[in-house]
Amino acid sequence: MEWIVLGVIALLIVWLVIIYNRLVALRQTAGQSWSDVDVQLKQRHDLIPNLVETVKGYAAHERGTLEAVVQARNAAISAGTPQAASAAEGALSGALRQLFALSEAYPDLKANQNFAQLQAELSDIENKIAAARRFFNNSVAEYNAATEQFPAVLFARSLGFTPRGFFELPEPEREAVQTAPTVKF
Amino acid sequence: MALGAVGLRTWQWNNKLKSLLLLAGFPVLLYLLSFAIVLLVGAGGADTVAGGLRDAWAATPGLFAFACIVAAIWFTIAALGNRWIVDRITGGREVTRKEEPRLWNLLENLCISRGLPMPRLGIIETDARNAFASGLFPKQYAVTVTRGLMESLTDAELEAVLAHELTHIRNEDVRLLVIAGVVVGIISLVGELVMRGRWFVFRGGGRRSRGNQGAAGALVLIAIAIAVLVYGLAFVLRLAISRNREFLADAGAAELTRNPDAMIGALRKIAGHSTIGDVPAQVRAMFLDDAQASGWWGTHPPLEARIAALVRHAGGRDPGPLPEPAATPPPAPSQDANPWHQAEAPQDAGQANPWAGQAGELPWWRRR
Numbered sequence: 001m002e003w004i005v006l007g008v009i010a011l012l013i014v015w016l017v018i019i020y021n022r023l024v025a026l027r028q029t030a031g032q033s034w035s036d037v038d039v040q041l042k043q044r045h046d047l048i049p050n051l052v053e054t055v056k057g058y059a060a061h062e063r064g065t066l067e068a069v070v071q072a073r074n075a076a077i078s079a080g081t082p083q084a085a086s087a088a089e090g091a092l093s094g095a096l097r098q099l100f101a102l103s104e105a106y107p108d109l110k111a112n113q114n115f116a117q118l119q120a121e122l123s124d125i126e127n128k129i130a131a132a133r134r135f136f137n138n139s140v141a142e143y144n145a146a147t148e149q150f151p152a153v154l155f156a157r158s159l160g161f162t163p164r165g166f167f168e169l170p171e172p173e174r175e176a177v178q179t180a181p182t183v184k185f
Numbered sequence: 186m187a188l189g190a191v192g193l194r195t196w197q198w199n200n201k202l203k204s205l206l207l208l209a210g211f212p213v214l215l216y217l218l219s220f221a222i223v224l225l226v227g228a229g230g231a232d233t234v235a236g237g238l239r240d241a242w243a244a245t246p247g248l249f250a251f252a253c254i255v256a257a258i259w260f261t262i263a264a265l266g267n268r269w270i271v272d273r274i275t276g277g278r279e280v281t282r283k284e285e286p287r288l289w290n291l292l293e294n295l296c297i298s299r300g301l302p303m304p305r306l307g308i309i310e311t312d313a314r315n316a317f318a319s320g321l322f323p324k325q326y327a328v329t330v331t332r333g334l335m336e337s338l339t340d341a342e343l344e345a346v347l348a349h350e351l352t353h354i355r356n357e358d359v360r361l362l363v364i365a366g367v368v369v370g371i372i373s374l375v376g377e378l379v380m381r382g383r384w385f386v387f388r389g390g391g392r393r394s395r396g397n398q399g400a401a402g403a404l405v406l407i408a409i410a411i412a413v414l415v416y417g418l419a420f421v422l423r424l425a426i427s428r429n430r431e432f433l434a435d436a437g438a439a440e441l442t443r444n445p446d447a448m449i450g451a452l453r454k455i456a457g458h459s460t461i462g463d464v465p466a467q468v469r470a471m472f473l474d475d476a477q478a479s480g481w482w483g484t485h486p487p488l489e490a491r492i493a494a495l496v497r498h499a500g501g502r503d504p505g506p507l508p509e510p511a512a513t514p515p516p517a518p519s520q521d522a523n524p525w526h527q528a529e530a531p532q533d534a535g536q537a538n539p540w541a542g543q544a545g546e547l548p549w550w551r552r553r
Binding site: 022025026029033036131132134135137138139141142143145146149 | 193443
């Protein structure tokens with residue numbers, strides 16, 4: 001009889017250890033997939049000074065739009081968490097869209113090879129961001145669901161497995177990320 | 186978070202657990218089969234049904250140990266034989282970075298990102314769209330794709346297929362399937378012997394008086410029932426493991442590439458184009474898709490089920506079936522397109538035919 005009780009207790013402990021380890025693994029996956037998103041975001045940030053310089057050469061007096069892009073970029077760089085990045089990156093996408101809309105009025109700028117290449121690179125990165133974002137959100141959803149299931153829900157919070165935020169883009173900006181900026185000639 | 190799959194990782198864990206449980210079924214089956222044999226041999230000497238069962242159960246472990254040793258020897262032979270079979274049948278050609286930079290770079294990037302040694306890379310010159318992993322031990326590991334697959338998939342889709350095969354290698358699925366094949370082989374061999382052996386037992390086994398005939402008959406019937414059950418279960422179990430490993434490889438592909446859509450896209454494009462010549466089921470089990478057998482007898486789950494699983498667990502988006510092309514050109518005459526039949530292939534077929542070399546030439550992964 002004692003052996004049965006001991007066995008049941010041992011099984012319970014093993015079960016809890018497995019659940020704990022799984023939570024750790026899921027948190028790890030979510031963290032890793034955030035860094036995948038982050039790598040793409042950084043690449044986008046790195047392209048922007050170059051873009052701004054190129055545009056300045058042709059349309060220096062469009063200071064408002066250019067400054068908005070630079071400001072949005074700086075805000076996006078300093079955003080640490082996915083939720084903060086959601087808003088900042090959304091603003092950056094909006095500012096960039098304005099910049100590209102503005103370039104329509106400057107045929108010389110549109111003809112600039114450097115500009116065209118930057119534009120292509122940015123739209124490629126935005127596709128990658130969209131894919132990485134989906135993977136990240138998927139793993140966050142999985143992690144959050146796992147912390148809310150029984151019996152993990154009893155101890156997950158107190159052991160520091162707090163739910164994580166998604167990387168969401170506001171509706172209009174999401175459109176911008178999903179459909180690459182179109183270039184009309 | 187006990188059981189349900191709520192995402193990619195939990196889906197993978199569940200599949201691994203399922204594989205393990207299925208695999209654990211094999212020793213159980215072997216044990217039952219040993220029991221059936223002991224029962225059959227001892228049937229003539231039993232006084233009562235219960236007594237006969239008890240005696241047989243006590244004597245089973247010895248035979249079971251023997252069966253395990255046989256399985257180990259058989260595995261060694263099958264491991265070497267499997268290599269020979271794959272060598273003979275899937276005569277692909279090893280390619281280098283220079284010859285196929287696109288394919289090579291995709292595979293190398295995947296390996297680097299996960300710190301895996303780069304397996305060898307092979308190509309089969311055929312229009313069919315398929316791929317497979319081979320090799321039981323690290324030095325033999327190879328990924329082979331068909332030319333048709335390379336040409337029809339985008340970079341992202343091709344990468345997903347390579348990641349699928351790489352996951353087979355990481356999970357050591359080839360070895361697993363060989364083990365499963367060995368156990369099924371032993372069971373079907375012994376099952377056959379049991380079915381024939383019952384005549385021997387009926388005729389020569391009655392050492393005692395006639396009073397035990399009833400008990401002996403009942404015991405023989407029980408033994409045969411067990412053998413038939415084990416025989417059927419072994420087949421179903423092997424196929425279930427094979428299907429389970431495919432789901433795992435799909436999940437691995439989504440995880441490695443971070444792009445479930447690419448795997449879905451690749452599966453959509455493969456649908457209806459995956460059949461390459463006649464290849465034995467043992468080898469087909471390692472293919473990306475095997476359309477020649479389906480349902481309970483399939484080595485692979487149906488494509489629709491695999492896509493649905495990717496959508497459900499990995500957050501993929503399914504674009505739906507591809508529109509059928511109005512008229513596909515008839516396949517090229519077999520003189521250079523079919524690498525599967527050595528006898529029919531003319532010697533002058535040139536580069537396109539992997540069999541075209543000298544008769545004694547070894548397939549690419551056996552050279553050096």
